[in-house]
Amino acid sequence: MSFNSLSDPRRVNKIIRYKAPSSDSNPTLEDPTPDYMNLLGMVFSMCGLMLKLKWCAWIAVYCSFISFANSRSSEDTKQMMSSFMLSISAVVMSYLQNPQPMSPPW
Amino acid sequence: MGSPRLLLIPALLLLLALPYSKGRYNEEFDDGEDLADFDDNDFAEFEDMNDDSAAEAETAPPSRASLASQPEEDEDEDEATVELEDGLDGDGFEDSETQDQDMYSKYDQEEFEGIGDMEKTGHSMKDPLIIHTVPAHLQNSWESYYMEILMVTGLLAYIMNYLIGKNKNSRLAQAWFDSHRELLESNFSLVGDDGTSKEGVSTGKLNQENEHIYNLWCSGRVCCEGMLIQLKFLKRQDLLNVLARMMRPVCDQVQIKVTLNEDDMDTFVFAVGTKKAMAKLQKEMQDMSEFCGDKPKSGAKFGLPDSLSILSEMGEVTDGVMDNKMVHYITNNAEKIESIQFSDQFSGPKVTQEEGQPLKLPETKKTLLFTFNVPGMGNTSPKDMDSLLPLMNMVIYSIDKVKKLRLNREGKMKADRNRARVEENFLKQTHAQRQEAAQTRREDKKRAEKEKIMNEEDPERQRRLEEASQRRDQKKIEKKQMKMKQIKVKAM
Numbered sequence: 001m002s003f004n005s006l007s008d009p010r011r012v013n014k015i016i017r018y019k020a021p022s023s024d025s026n027p028t029l030e031d032p033t034p035d036y037m038n039l040l041g042m043v044f045s046m047c048g049l050m051l052k053l054k055w056c057a058w059i060a061v062y063c064s065f066i067s068f069a070n071s072r073s074s075e076d077t078k079q080m081m082s083s084f085m086l087s088i089s090a091v092v093m094s095y096l097q098n099p100q101p102m103s104p105p106w
Numbered sequence: 107m108g109s110p111r112l113l114l115i116p117a118l119l120l121l122l123a124l125p126y127s128k129g130r131y132n133e134e135f136d137d138g139e140d141l142a143d144f145d146d147n148d149f150a151e152f153e154d155m156n157d158d159s160a161a162e163a164e165t166a167p168p169s170r171a172s173l174a175s176q177p178e179e180d181e182d183e184d185e186a187t188v189e190l191e192d193g194l195d196g197d198g199f200e201d202s203e204t205q206d207q208d209m210y211s212k213y214d215q216e217e218f219e220g221i222g223d224m225e226k227t228g229h230s231m232k233d234p235l236i237i238h239t240v241p242a243h244l245q246n247s248w249e250s251y252y253m254e255i256l257m258v259t260g261l262l263a264y265i266m267n268y269l270i271g272k273n274k275n276s277r278l279a280q281a282w283f284d285s286h287r288e289l290l291e292s293n294f295s296l297v298g299d300d301g302t303s304k305e306g307v308s309t310g311k312l313n314q315e316n317e318h319i320y321n322l323w324c325s326g327r328v329c330c331e332g333m334l335i336q337l338k339f340l341k342r343q344d345l346l347n348v349l350a351r352m353m354r355p356v357c358d359q360v361q362i363k364v365t366l367n368e369d370d371m372d373t374f375v376f377a378v379g380t381k382k383a384m385a386k387l388q389k390e391m392q393d394m395s396e397f398c399g400d401k402p403k404s405g406a407k408f409g410l411p412d413s414l415s416i417l418s419e420m421g422e423v424t425d426g427v428m429d430n431k432m433v434h435y436i437t438n439n440a441e442k443i444e445s446i447q448f449s450d451q452f453s454g455p456k457v458t459q460e461e462g463q464p465l466k467l468p469e470t471k472k473t474l475l476f477t478f479n480v481p482g483m484g485n486t487s488p489k490d491m492d493s494l495l496p497l498m499n500m501v502i503y504s505i506d507k508v509k510k511l512r513l514n515r516e517g518k519m520k521a522d523r524n525r526a527r528v529e530e531n532f533l534k535q536t537h538a539q540r541q542e543a544a545q546t547r548r549e550d551k552k553r554a555e556k557e558k559i560m561n562e563e564d565p566e567r568q569r570r571l572e573e574a575s576q577r578r579d580q581k582k583i584e585k586k587q588m589k590m591k592q593i594k595v596k597a598m
Contacts, residue, residue: 008292009293009327009328009329009506010292010293010294010295010326010327011295011326011327011328012295012326014295014325014326014327014328014331015295015296015306015325015326016325016326016331016332017299017301017306017325018299018300018301018323018325018332018334019301020301058257061257061261062260062261062264065261065264065265065268066264066344066346069264069268069317069341069343069344069345070341070344071316072315072316073314073315073316074315100241101250101251101252101253101254102253102254103253104253
């Protein structure tokens with residue numbers, strides 16, 4: 001493109017393509033919340049399943065929701081879905097085994 | 107042979123009699139007292155039990171009556187052993203029952219099963235009725251599941267907040283882009299690029315990295331390589347974050363990073379911003395901590411408000427950057443400016459490694475970094491985005507200004523000296539580590555050689571290789587000795 005008038009600062013020949021910066025730096029350095037919540041969700045759902053604790057299962061559902069809300073767009077949806085399904089199954093199994101309602105701690 | 111079958115019938119009778127006899131006086135079995143003497147028929151056992159159960163049943167309801175009739179007991183005791191068949195059926199059956207009670211109490215407690223219980227239940231009849239609550243899961247009501255309903259309500263609230271927050275962030279981003287689009291398109295030939303398309307054509311829209319972070323890459327201008335704009339909104343889609351923000355208000359931020367070519371900027375490091383931000387930069391940023399050793403100075407000399415302070419490599423740089431127009435821009439938008447950094451040695455925050463210092467100097471890039479706060483302190487509306495337009499004008503002006511700003515001879519010398527000093531310090535600090543690294547490399551090489559010699563099967567070749575390595579080692583030692591001698595001579 002020919003050199004425009006001095007007032008136009010645009011230069012097509014100087015275009016440089018965008019390079020995603022996260023490929024260089026560690027993405028988890030920026031915000032570890034979704035990964036922590038994912039892990040917590042899995043831990044709580046396993047506790048809920050093994051120890052038959054209803055409140056653990058419910059907290060696991062909450063953790064997986066929080067992880068989903070904070071997730072980056074580059075993150076795997078499969079991981080998110082699997083943790084979500086695991087927490088839901090923990091809740092369902094706890095209620096199937098013991099249909100009594102949850103008692104509050106107070 | 108028929109005895110098992112015969113036993114069945116009284117067993118059935120017993121089962122049937124038990125519920126019926128509890129509530130009323132069963133006249134039939136009153137005569138059973140006759141058979142208290144052990145008869146030699148098959149039914150004897152069971153009839154005794156029947157009598158017992160009948161008698162026990164009757165002690166329960168009329169226990170109140172028995173209380174009343176207790177004074178009569180003494181009189182009755184004399185007649186206790188008299189068989190009740192002597193006409194005590196009709197009148198005063200209460201007496202007969204109390205007699206039964208006494209009679210049975212004289213017997214062995216173990217012989218009559220359940221009589222203790224009957225006495226107890228007799229006592230419990232004196233107490234008021236206790237109504238036990240049915241366990242919750244057996245009730246047919248939703249009220250008992252209130253904790254679960256609470257949980258589900260919480261989840262629904264979270265989902266609602268997610269949708270609302272996501273929507274708001276998206277609208278804010280779009281509003282920002284709409285108000286800045288014209289300015290950007292008149293300055294850059296490439297506005298919006300996600301790096302994936304084959305040709306460098308403007309996408310004309312923001313990249314959504316997250317539900318709260320939006321990127322925009324602009325390129326194709328004189329005086330700079332490119333400009334990356336990051337809209338760092340608050341996490342409105344996460345309810346936890348929303349609640350945390352109620353305690354501690356935070357702003358949305360717009361971060362603009364302009365990368366420059368080698369000849370677009372002279373060598374200097376400069377920053378201006380809020381006092382807190384300057385302190386943080388000086389502590390955390392690699393270039394700020396190395397080149398701007400002095401504490402942040404007040405900008406009152408240039409007419410800046412007190413909330414802002416300046417970090418600079420040298421006074422000349424400050425004078426050069428802070429011209430009238432710049433001061434004008436900053437003063438008018440002081441509440442929106444978080445920090446502005448101009449640096450030719452920009453490499454990001456300090457890298458802390460576990461083994462100590464990194465072995466190589468970090469890569470530097472000539473960069474202008476602007477961080478602006480969106481007004482509203484979290485409660486922003488799309489209209490507020492227009493107020494950021496003058497700040498974008500300032501950015502464009504800074505890019506052009508930095509290109510033109512050149513240090514004089516003295517300044518340049520000072521700057522070069524600073525950079526050399528920093529590099530030297532770095533090399534000194536890592537000297538020990540680099541030595542170690544070189545040593546390990548040499549040892550690895552030797553080990554590899556030795557292994558090669560060991561693995562060599564032909565003895566002849568083995569010997570030759572060993573001799574070769576020995577000769578090399580000898581040469582090295584000689585060289586070192588020569589060096590030491592030379593140093594000694596020089597020292598002398």
